[in-house]
Amino acid sequence: MEKTLDLKYTFTEKKDTRSGFGDGLLEAGRRNPNVVGLCADLTGSLKMNAFEKEFPERFFQVGIAEANMIGLAAGMTIGGKIPFTGTFANFSTGRVYDQIRQSVAYSEKNVKICASHAGLTLGEDGATHQILEDVGMMKMLPNMTVIVPCDYNQTKAATLALVNHVGPAYLRFGRPSWPIFTPADQKFEIGKAIKMIEGTDVTIFATGHLVWEAIVAEAMLREEGISAEVINIHTIKPLDEEAILTSISKTGCAVSAEEHQINGGLGDSIAQVLARKQPSPLELIGVNDSFGESGTPTQLLEKYGLNAENIVKAAKRAIARK
Amino acid sequence: MEKQSIDQLKQICSQVRRDCLRMVHAVQSGHPGAALGLTEYFVGLYFNEMKHDNKFNMDGKGEDLFFLSNGHVSALWYSVLARCGYFNTEELGTFRKLNSRLQGHPATHEGLPGIRIASGSLGQGLSVAIGAAQTKKLNNDDKLVYVMMGDGEQQEGQVWEAAMYASHHKVDNLIAAIDYNGQQIDGPTSKVMDLLNLRSKYEAFGWEVIDIKEGNDMASVVEGMAKAKSLTGKGKPVMILLYTEMGYGVDFMVGTHKWHGVAPNDEQLANALGQLEETLGDY
Numbered sequence: 001m002e003k004t005l006d007l008k009y010t011f012t013e014k015k016d017t018r019s020g021f022g023d024g025l026l027e028a029g030r031r032n033p034n035v036v037g038l039c040a041d042l043t044g045s046l047k048m049n050a051f052e053k054e055f056p057e058r059f060f061q062v063g064i065a066e067a068n069m070i071g072l073a074a075g076m077t078i079g080g081k082i083p084f085t086g087t088f089a090n091f092s093t094g095r096v097y098d099q100i101r102q103s104v105a106y107s108e109k110n111v112k113i114c115a116s117h118a119g120l121t122l123g124e125d126g127a128t129h130q131i132l133e134d135v136g137m138m139k140m141l142p143n144m145t146v147i148v149p150c151d152y153n154q155t156k157a158a159t160l161a162l163v164n165h166v167g168p169a170y171l172r173f174g175r176p177s178w179p180i181f182t183p184a185d186q187k188f189e190i191g192k193a194i195k196m197i198e199g200t201d202v203t204i205f206a207t208g209h210l211v212w213e214a215i216v217a218e219a220m221l222r223e224e225g226i227s228a229e230v231i232n233i234h235t236i237k238p239l240d241e242e243a244i245l246t247s248i249s250k251t252g253c254a255v256s257a258e259e260h261q262i263n264g265g266l267g268d269s270i271a272q273v274l275a276r277k278q279p280s281p282l283e284l285i286g287v288n289d290s291f292g293e294s295g296t297p298t299q300l301l302e303k304y305g306l307n308a309e310n311i312v313k314a315a316k317r318a319i320a321r322k
Numbered sequence: 323m324e325k326q327s328i329d330q331l332k333q334i335c336s337q338v339r340r341d342c343l344r345m346v347h348a349v350q351s352g353h354p355g356a357a358l359g360l361t362e363y364f365v366g367l368y369f370n371e372m373k374h375d376n377k378f379n380m381d382g383k384g385e386d387l388f389f390l391s392n393g394h395v396s397a398l399w400y401s402v403l404a405r406c407g408y409f410n411t412e413e414l415g416t417f418r419k420l421n422s423r424l425q426g427h428p429a430t431h432e433g434l435p436g437i438r439i440a441s442g443s444l445g446q447g448l449s450v451a452i453g454a455a456q457t458k459k460l461n462n463d464d465k466l467v468y469v470m471m472g473d474g475e476q477q478e479g480q481v482w483e484a485a486m487y488a489s490h491h492k493v494d495n496l497i498a499a500i501d502y503n504g505q506q507i508d509g510p511t512s513k514v515m516d517l518l519n520l521r522s523k524y525e526a527f528g529w530e531v532i533d534i535k536e537g538n539d540m541a542s543v544v545e546g547m548a549k550a551k552s553l554t555g556k557g558k559p560v561m562i563l564l565y566t567e568m569g570y571g572v573d574f575m576v577g578t579h580k581w582h583g584v585a586p587n588d589e590q591l592a593n594a595l596g597q598l599e600e601t602l603g604d605y
Contacts (some may be wrong), residue, residue: 036460060456060491065483071449072456072487075389078438079381079457098443099480103450107430107440 005219008197008230009181017173017209018116020152022047022090024159025084025114029055032082032163038073039086040066045175046086046116046135066091067099073111073262074103082163089172091117091129104168105141110164111136117175118148119259120287120298120304121209129300130292136264138170139237145169145190146236148258148266150211152180154234157188165190174259176297182232191235193243199229202315203247206257207233207266210285210306214257219309228315236266241273248274253318255280257299257311262286271303283314324502326369331540331603334369334405335361339571340598341401341605345417347591350528352418352426355581356472357398359503359538359566366400366543367468371551376407386465387454389439391447392472392501393427394583399425403436404605413603427525445478447471448498452488452559455496466554474506477515488559489528497550499562502537505579520563530558537566572597 028035029051036058037051043061052059059258062069066087073083083093092115093100105113115134122130138146145167149155155173162169196211197218206214211232218228229247248254254274256267267284274280287304301307326334338361346352368374372386379385390399397417404411407411409423416422423434427442439450458465475481488496500520508514517523524531530553534546546562553560568576568582572594575586586594 058460062597063483063488063490065480065487067445067480068449068483068487071446071480071484072453075450075453075455076457078387078450078454079383079461079463081457081460083453099446099449102440102443103446109439 005216006222007215007219009215011179013180014177015152015180016175016177017152017155018045018151018175020155021114021116021159021171021173024052024156026050026054028101028160028163029058034080034082035163036060036076036081037082037086038062038069038083040069040091042087042215045088046114048086065070065210066096069191070096070099070111071103074107074109077109077111079235085111085116086114086116087133088129089115090129093133093134093137101141105143108143109168110166110321112169112171114171114174118172119208120300120306121174121176123176123297123300124294126262126294128137132261132292134172135191135236135260135266139269143168144237145322147190147234148208148236149234150174150208150232151178151182153182153184154188157186158234161188161190165297168300169220174209178209181212182217183269191238191240193240194234195229195243196232197228197230199227201227201251202319203229203231203254204252204257204311204315205231205233205244205254205266205270207236208259210257210259212300213306213308213311216308217315220308220312221315226319233266236269239273241267241277244270244273245278248278248280253322255283255285255311255314255318257306259306260286262288281318283318285311285314328541328544331365331369331544334365335540336599338365338398338401338405338601340595340600341414342397343403343586343591343594344604345397345401345414346585348415349418350585352397352585353394353583354397354585355505355568355575355579356392356395356501356503358572358575359568359570360395360398360470360501361539361571362538362543363470363499363564364398365468366540366547368402368406368517369393370544371547372468373465378408380438382438383461383463384465387467389447389451389454389467389469390441391469392475396426396428405602408436408602409434414605430582432435440534444472444475445480448481448484451496451498452493456491457497466551467496469496471498471500473500473502473511473517474514476500476517476520485524485527485529492557493559494555494557496559497554497562498559499564501566502563503566503568505568505582507579507582509579524561528558529561530556531561531563533563533565535565537564538570
């Protein structure tokens with residue numbers, strides 16, 4: 001189906017977003033001698049090997065001990081280091097929530113919590129590893145910045161941007177190979193949404209892997225004569241309220257799309273903005289109060305209602321409610 | 323700050339104990355027991371052992387650093403910091419009150435000089451101290467990092483994650499101490515969750531372990547700290563098992579967990595202060 005679509009963005013290569021992190025971290029290490037890396041026995045999975053090889057004295061293997069890793073990282077900031085911690089999203093957040101809350105967020109430490117294998121697209125490992133609540137937990141913490149980039153290039157750009165951002169941050173990315181459709185030389189501004197496609201009938205606010213699904217959905221909607229605007233919200237917190245309100249003023253309705261629980265995710269944040277500033281129809285695409293399961297990423301996005309076809313249906317529902 | 327004689331340190335201890343009791347009494351909340359038990363160690367650290375600057379800088383480069391993991395001992399830390407000149411002693415009167423920098427448990431959030439990380443939720447301080455010690459190594463800073471933990475706190479799993487890490491990574495610029503008073507909120511540690519042989523445990527984790535058997539005797543504390551320092555730089559993290567008595571210095575508070583988190587009433591305060599000489603002037 002995708003082959004026949006007239007997509008506004010195309011790709012020649014697929015790559016995992018975690019490789020964008022790994023390559024970004026290596027570049028960050030070269031640019032700034034204060035960047036240090038910590039990993040809890042997942043160096044290969046997080047693509048931190050290149051950093052470890054080039055900067056062995058600035059890489060710290062923590063073993064399977066995530067709580068300790070967060071504390072270490074907080075301590076390392078005292079004296080000017082910029083620690084990037086790496087493990088799966090599940091072990092980066094839920095397992096260590098109290099450590100992040102006290103030693104990082106409340107203490108305002110310059111720690112970058114970098115989390116891979118987030119969401120359903122982790123795939124076959126199943127629900128124990130497919131965390132769908134991490135964005136909610138992290139965005140509730142005062143002082144915490146939350147970033148969910150959409151492809152390899154954007155993840156690399158986000159990683160580099162975090163070096164110059166002072167304060168606690170959560171960077172969420174994933175496992176599967178995914179289209180690379182944003183430019184390699186993109187400017188990444190934390191907190192600044194990116195308008196991917198102009199449209200007039202409905203806005204699709206998407207984050208992470210689902211930005212690609214939103215781009216596919218836009219082409220499908222266009223075939224039916226519906227003009228959709230696609231906005232890439234890579235920073236969930238602080239949220240770019242201005243971009244949201246500007247777009248909704250034009251289109252009058254919206255769909256949010258994310259690989260996360262609806263409760264606590266991007267859609268929930270957008271709903272708050274709309275309720276306070278400009279009440280408008282909003283349909284929320286995300287996992288609806290359930291755990292995931294084993295399967296391929298494509299199968300899971302379909303079963304849990306997160307793919308382009310579901311975004312199209314949601315867009316029509318939103319338009320009908322105007 | 324010039325090193326103080328044992329007699330001078332004892333005098334400071336008496337005043338610090340008065341401060342702690344008056345702070346907790348004034349707001350009728352806080353944790354006097356462990357604060358009184360750890361007074362000699364804190365006074366020894368800040369007035370004798372550590373090289374530190376009361377013109378506070380968060381990064382603390384070129385200084386010895388101290389982290390408090392069992393944050394409920396906050397009254398003691400605040401008193402010692404104020405008596406060292408990090409902030410005015412009058413501010414001790416704001417302890418645990420609204421809009422104070424002296425939060426119930428220590429925090430950086432309000433900008434109180436001398437505090438480098440929040441603590442209160444137990445088990446996190448050892449990890450933080452190890453991280454800070456590794457940054458000192460990366461920065462070619464030869465000063466030391468100190469951390470205090472509670473004995474009940476040893477029941478937290480994160481402590482052992484950190485213990486394993488510190489020896490593996492040869493963090494030998496670290497002196498940790500455990501307030502070995504044998505008490506926790508629900509009663510004696512031996513009844514709540516027995517720690518058994520802490521020395522053997524830390525030795526098995528690859529640490530150098532020393533005892534300060536008389537943790538409320540100023541001379542023993544100073545001597546033990548010097549010994550601990552002599553063991554740094556040899557490839558192993560150093561642990562002090564600091565034997566203290568909860569509530570030390572006040573006869574009706576000593577040796578019981580009952581004063582862990584209870585404030586004295588007016589009469590009890592008067593009785594307690596009668597046992598402690600005012601040496602530096604009450605705030």
